[in-house]
Amino acid sequence: MGNKVSITVIRRLPKYYRYLGELLNKGIARISSQELSTLTGFTASQIRQDLNNFGGFGQQGYGYNVSELYRELGKILGLDKVYNAVIAGAGNLGQAVANYRGFEDAGFKVLSLFDKNPKIIGLKIRDIEIRDVDLMENFIKENNVEIGIITTPKENAQDIANTYAKSGLRGIWNFAPADLKVPENIVVENVHLNESLFILSYFLKRNLGGNSH
Amino acid sequence: MGNKVSITVIRRLPKYYRYLGELLNKGIARISSQELSTLTGFTASQIRQDLNNFGGFGQQGYGYNVSELYRELGKILGLDKVYNAVIAGAGNLGQAVANYRGFEDAGFKVLSLFDKNPKIIGLKIRDIEIRDVDLMENFIKENNVEIGIITTPKENAQDIANTYAKSGLRGIWNFAPADLKVPENIVVENVHLNESLFILSYFLKRNLGGNSH
Numbered sequence: 270m271g272n273k274v275s276i277t278v279i280r281r282l283p284k285y286y287r288y289l290g291e292l293l294n295k296g297i298a299r300i301s302s303q304e305l306s307t308l309t310g311f312t313a314s315q316i317r318q319d320l321n322n323f324g325g326f327g328q329q330g331y332g333y334n335v336s337e338l339y340r341e342l343g344k345i346l347g348l349d350k351v352y353n354a355v356i357a358g359a360g361n362l363g364q365a366v367a368n369y370r371g372f373e374d375a376g377f378k379v380l381s382l383f384d385k386n387p388k389i390i391g392l393k394i395r396d397i398e399i400r401d402v403d404l405m406e407n408f409i410k411e412n413n414v415e416i417g418i419i420t421t422p423k424e425n426a427q428d429i430a431n432t433y434a435k436s437g438l439r440g441i442w443n444f445a446p447a448d449l450k451v452p453e454n455i456v457v458e459n460v461h462l463n464e465s466l467f468i469l470s471y472f473l474k475r476n477l478g479g480n481s482h
Numbered sequence: 483m484g485n486k487v488s489i490t491v492i493r494r495l496p497k498y499y500r501y502l503g504e505l506l507n508k509g510i511a512r513i514s515s516q517e518l519s520t521l522t523g524f525t526a527s528q529i530r531q532d533l534n535n536f537g538g539f540g541q542q543g544y545g546y547n548v549s550e551l552y553r554e555l556g557k558i559l560g561l562d563k564v565y566n567a568v569i570a571g572a573g574n575l576g577q578a579v580a581n582y583r584g585f586e587d588a589g590f591k592v593l594s595l596f597d598k599n600p601k602i603i604g605l606k607i608r609d610i611e612i613r614d615v616d617l618m619e620n621f622i623k624e625n626n627v628e629i630g631i632i633t634t635p636k637e638n639a640q641d642i643a644n645t646y647a648k649s650g651l652r653g654i655w656n657f658a659p660a661d662l663k664v665p666e667n668i669v670v671e672n673v674h675l676n677e678s679l680f681i682l683s684y685f686l687k688r689n690l691g692g693n694s695h
Binding site: 374 | 492493497558559563573575582583584588589652653669673675677682685686
């Protein structure tokens with residue numbers, strides 16, 4: 270089923286998941302698509318359509334069971350599984366990602382950072398060691414690493430992606446402002462910070478307020 | 483015109499801008515929509531439609547003048563103007579943003595970081611001082627700051643947004659996983675890292691390769 274659901278729908282799922290988690294924390298047991306609409310800003314009919322893609326979670330006149338929908342969306346998003354990850358580029362951004370609290374909640378475990386700067390090789394971020402990037406390929410193969418994160422400068426990003434591809438990784442979370450070329454079996458999810466910044470600039474120049482999403 | 487162009491089109495502009503910058507660096511003077519299509523992955527007709535929203539840059543049989551289109555897109559994106567910015571939250575992520583190279587290229591100048599942790603107040607990131615967050619509102623008013631960046635934990639994000647709103651800021655670049663409530667005249671651009679991570683997880687679980695955008 271995953272193949273057929275459009276990327277636009279899939280990109281809304283994390284937002285549903287986040288709000289459901291907050292409702293769950295507040296002890297709220299059920300919610301209507303209308304109430305979810307108020308929270309998320311999507312229309313009620315869009316929400317019903319989106320969730321129908323993955324089976325009928327809602328019941329007419331009752332709405333959605335919050336904890337059930339939260340759990341099911343978590344499974345759909347693959348958050349019920351633990352993935353080992355490494356980070357290439359142990360500068361500020363790499364360290365921020367290594368320290369990122371949402372990371373382990375999402376089932377990602379960072380086993381090591383890698384860098385080429387001898388001044389920081391051997392240091393630890395939390396309990397995670399920074400190792401020489403020359404050791405990365407073997408480390409990935411030996412430690413069942415499935416996700417590679419790229420927080421290097423743009424100039425090094427494709428080289429790192431090539432090493433990741435050779436080492437048998439399955440997914441890349443890329444923070445470098447570059448479109449990586451990788452074999453078809455590897456998933457790439459980009460966080461293009463400069464593009465986000467340009468969007469902000471666009472709206473500021475036009476004096477348009479409101480949420481830009 | 484800005485009002486009428488859809489957000490989907492606007493979100494593609496930074497990608498065009500980035501590729502045109504690379505072509506310019508390589509000394510390439512003109513490019514067809516077909517060649518831009520190969521580079522960006524968008525169809526040639528979509529590219530022509532997108533750019534037509536902002537006036538007819540292309541010429542039949544010639545294509546686009548790279549430096550002209552780059553300059554015009556830069557103006558559309560508001561990159562020809564300098565904005566003063568501050569960062570609330572001077573942990574790893576705030577420091578990474580302060581160090582971020584793409585920032586000044588986009589015309590953003592970080593004047594100060596702010597934090598509540600006395601251990602880091604007074605330190606400098608590059609030449610940018612970390613100040614007490616209690617001084618933030620006045621600093622913004624006195625220094626013509628237009629953009630506020632939020633790199634605090636989620637729990638503090640709304641408070642910071644409230645201070646930003648009171649201080650007369652026009653735009654917020656938000657890295658906290660929270661949907662901020664702000665007055666209508668303020669633009670909010672969110673970078674939701676956990677949502678991006680969930681998308682990666684979704685595709686990994688399904689063993690689907692390829693670029694997830």
